[in-house]
Amino acid sequence: xxxxxxxxxxxxxxxxxxxxxxxxxxxxxxxxxxxxxxxxxxxxxxxxxxxxxxxxxxxxxxxxxxxxxxxxxxxxxxxxxxxxxxxxxxxxxxxxxxxxxxxxxxxxxxxxxxxxxxxxxxxxxxxxxxxxxxxxxxxxxxxxxxxxxxxxxxxxxxxxxxxxxxxxxxxxxxxxxxxxxxxxxxxxxxxxxxxxxxxxxxxxxxxxxxxxxxxxxxxxxxxxxxxxxxxxxxxxxxxxxxxxxxxxxxxxxxxxxxxxxxxxxxxxxxxxxxxxxxxxxxxxxxxxxxxxxxxxxxxxxxxxxxxxxxxxxxxxxx
Amino acid sequence: xxxxxxxxxxxxxxxxxxxxxxxxxxxxxxxxxxxxxxxxxxxxxxxxxxxxxxxxxxxxxxxxxxxxxxxxxxxxxxxxxxxxxxxxxxxxxxxxxxxxxxxxxxxxxxxxxxxxxxxxxxxxxxxxxxxxxxxxxxxxxxxxxxxxxxxxxxxxxxxxxxxxxxxxxxxxxxxxxxxxxxxxxxxxxxxxxxxxxxxxxxxxxxxxxxxxxxxxxxxxxxxxxxxxxxxxxxxxxxxxxxxxxxxxxxxxxxxxxxxxxxxxxxxxxxxxxxxxxxxxxxxxxxxxxxxxxxxxxxxxxxxxxxxxxxxxxxxxxx
DNA sequence: CAGTTTATACTCAAGTTGAGCATAAGACAG
DNA sequence: CTGTCTTATGCTCAACTTGAGTATAAACTG
Numbered sequence: 180x181x182x183x184x185x186x187x188x189x190x191x192x193x194x195x196x197x198x199x200x201x202x203x204x205x206x207x208x209x210x211x212x213x214x215x216x217x218x219x220x221x222x223x224x225x226x227x228x229x230x231x232x233x234x235x236x237x238x239x240x241x242x243x244x245x246x247x248x249x250x251x252x253x254x255x256x257x258x259x260x261x262x263x264x265x266x267x268x269x270x271x272x273x274x275x276x277x278x279x280x281x282x283x284x285x286x287x288x289x290x291x292x293x294x295x296x297x298x299x300x301x302x303x304x305x306x307x308x309x310x311x312x313x314x315x316x317x318x319x320x321x322x323x324x325x326x327x328x329x330x331x332x333x334x335x336x337x338x339x340x341x342x343x344x345x346x347x348x349x350x351x352x353x354x355x356x357x358x359x360x361x362x363x364x365x366x367x368x369x370x371x372x373x374x375x376x377x378x379x380x381x382x383x384x385x386x387x388x389x390x391x392x393x394x395x396x397x398x399x400x401x402x403x404x405x406x407x408x409x410x411x412x413x414x415x416x417x418x419x420x421x422x423x424x425x426x427x428x429x430x431x432x433x434x435x436x437x438x439x440x441x442x443x444x445x446x447x448x449x450x451x452x453x454x455x456x457x458x459x460x461x462x463x464x465x466x467x468x469x470x471x472x473x474x475x476x477x478x479x480x481x482x483x484x485x486x487x488x489x490x491x492x493x494x495x496x497x
Numbered sequence: 498x499x500x501x502x503x504x505x506x507x508x509x510x511x512x513x514x515x516x517x518x519x520x521x522x523x524x525x526x527x528x529x530x531x532x533x534x535x536x537x538x539x540x541x542x543x544x545x546x547x548x549x550x551x552x553x554x555x556x557x558x559x560x561x562x563x564x565x566x567x568x569x570x571x572x573x574x575x576x577x578x579x580x581x582x583x584x585x586x587x588x589x590x591x592x593x594x595x596x597x598x599x600x601x602x603x604x605x606x607x608x609x610x611x612x613x614x615x616x617x618x619x620x621x622x623x624x625x626x627x628x629x630x631x632x633x634x635x636x637x638x639x640x641x642x643x644x645x646x647x648x649x650x651x652x653x654x655x656x657x658x659x660x661x662x663x664x665x666x667x668x669x670x671x672x673x674x675x676x677x678x679x680x681x682x683x684x685x686x687x688x689x690x691x692x693x694x695x696x697x698x699x700x701x702x703x704x705x706x707x708x709x710x711x712x713x714x715x716x717x718x719x720x721x722x723x724x725x726x727x728x729x730x731x732x733x734x735x736x737x738x739x740x741x742x743x744x745x746x747x748x749x750x751x752x753x754x755x756x757x758x759x760x761x762x763x764x765x766x767x768x769x770x771x772x773x774x775x776x777x778x779x780x781x782x783x784x785x786x787x788x789x790x791x792x793x794x795x796x797x798x799x800x801x802x803x804x805x806x807x808x809x810x811x812x813x814x815x
Numbered sequence: 816c817a818g819t820t821t822a823t824a825c826t827c828a829a830g831t832t833g834a835g836c837a838t839a840a841g842a843c844a845g
Numbered sequence: 846c847t848g849t850c851t852t853a854t855g856c857t858c859a860a861c862t863t864g865a866g867t868a869t870a871a872a873c874t875g
Binding site: 428429430446447450451469470471472473474475 | 819820821822823824825
């Protein structure tokens with residue numbers, strides 16, 4: 180009896196954002212399927228996970244991550260495809276997967292690599308509520324989830340309730356942080372193409388546009404984790420500024436926050452909350468690049484980090 | 498060249514609490530040193546980390562964890578003692594460590610095992626501010642941290658600022674969630690006995706009472722992570738109720754919250770916030786076991802979990 | 816210059832929070 | 846059985862925050 184070896188996969192969700200959308204750094208495998216920059220943790224060469232991660236991201240995309248934080252470690256069987264993606268793993272190894280979130284103010288040029296920045300909503304079309312709740316939730320997802328609930332005799336009520344809470348059905352509120360919950364529910368219901376791939380179940384019957392573009396291995400699960408974490412954290416820690424250039428207008432800042440949250444915000448109150456928070460300082464310089472009245476440029480008060488309090492940005496819905 | 502194997506250690510911070518203190522389930526090694534229930538993840542036998550963890554906890558303490566969540570995965574070199582604690586690890590393996598938090602309403606009887614429930618503040622005496630800021634912060638820790646700052650030429654200002662923010666020195670506010678930050682700072686400054694053990698540095702010169710009781714391996718770091726997470730989460734998710742019996746008075750609830758936070762709260766406002774939150778419902782039954790006017794018994798409204806909103810308990814300082 | 820676009824100031828009611836006063840209802844000492 | 850202690854619980858009040866606007870300013874467009 181020889182022991183099953185363990186392999187640790189490191190994957191990074193590197194996020195940049197502008198007023199249009201948040202973008203993630205992705206790679207493509209031989210078949211053109213999207214994936215996150217990732218690689219094996221090397222117990223010999225890597226002193227910490229984070230160093231290993233930075234090395235892999237750089238090797239695959241040329242990008243040098245700045246702000247990085249650990250998301251979650253997935254260790255359950257059956258959600259990864261070791262063969263396909265980790266040619267160098269000892270075959271038969273048990274693969275565990277550590278996800279990281281990285282933030283950057285700039286979509287750097289990565290054209291020399293087989294990498295591309297993609298709108299994260301391509302993979303999660305139901306998550307963008309900036310122009311109202313997307314139709315596909317009620318036309319495509321909700322009916323499919325109800326079918327899935329009904330198909331399960333004694334668990335039906337429980338499944339339905341989970342779906343209602345996750346997707347804001349039947350009068351429940353939409354809660355933007357529940358990204359992972361929503362994805363996992365779709366996976367469980369067999370509605371994510373990944374579920375079909377990982378098991379021997381039949382293919383989902385929905386138009387794939389409603390289900391979002393899948394990713395290799397468990398990368399979409401990691402992305403969902405990252406979205407949820409970032410959406411939450413932006414509200415209680417000043418992390419948005421990792422996504423902003425040095426100087427920005429308040430509208431730019433608002434639009435980045437909106438693109439992350441997938442929600443639009445009340446402009447006047449957003450600005451009032453920012454003034455009050457002391458996170459940002461006006462530069463007395465104005466830009467007329469905005470199409471209307473010129474807007475003042477602001478910068479993040481880095482000193483704020485030395486001041487103990489550290490709130491996030493308020494997100495007054497509107 | 499043979500590859501370095503990877504071993505995954507699973508450790509659990511199992512918390513129970515009463516009005517006096519939060520307690521954690523601990524084991525003792527041969528030398529009597531305290532540790533968390535823990536063991537090796539078995540890539541063959543364990544379908545998920547959580548199942549493996551539950552198995553180990555039960556084997557070592559007889560305890561069956563209920564609510565469990567993953568905390569963090571530590572992978573950096575030099576913070577663990579694989580030999581001492583994991584006799585079955587392939588020697589030379591790289592050990593990574595996944596920490597979990599578990600909550601339970603009851604300190605079950607574990608007398609048949611070499612396990613004991615201990616007040617978590619034994620290991621973190623500077624964290625309990627229920628009776629005001631502990632003296633040892635300003636008499637013992639602050640001077641030692643200043644010495645450490647001063648000893649570092651160009652980093653002195655940065656180190657000092659970190660210490661001020663972490664420990665609320667020089668007018669900075671004390672922020673209870675920063676448990677890990679504080680422990681890591683003490684470790685870095687060589688003030689945690691574990692730092693001495695893990696490296697070849699000299700022993701700390703402070704009375705050990707001020708530094709808290711150390712634990713084996715990286716268990717105190719995991720405990721610090723658990724404390725910080727629980728202190729944060731209690732405020733935005735109704736997790737305290739995992740620590741409460743079925744029926745409780747509002748004072749019992751408040752005292753459990755206080756013991757977790759290490760802060761005392763304003764009684765009237767705490768109660769007002771609870772009413773308003775709808776998390777709890779009066780049973781119309783009164784208990785005179787309180788020593789004064791009889792108090793109404795309440796229970797957690799489990800239905801609240803089916804209602805989408807899910808706030809934590811407010812923590813009005815006082 | 817009328818109309819469009821974006822920026823920014825200000826208002827107002829409703830709700831929340833911090834702090835504390837006041838009263839109630841038991842136990843217990845004398 | 847009265848006064849005192851203890852805990853429970855109701856209530857007030859001012860300061861602040863929040864949601865939802867109205868109003869006005871300063872550019873550009875044709």
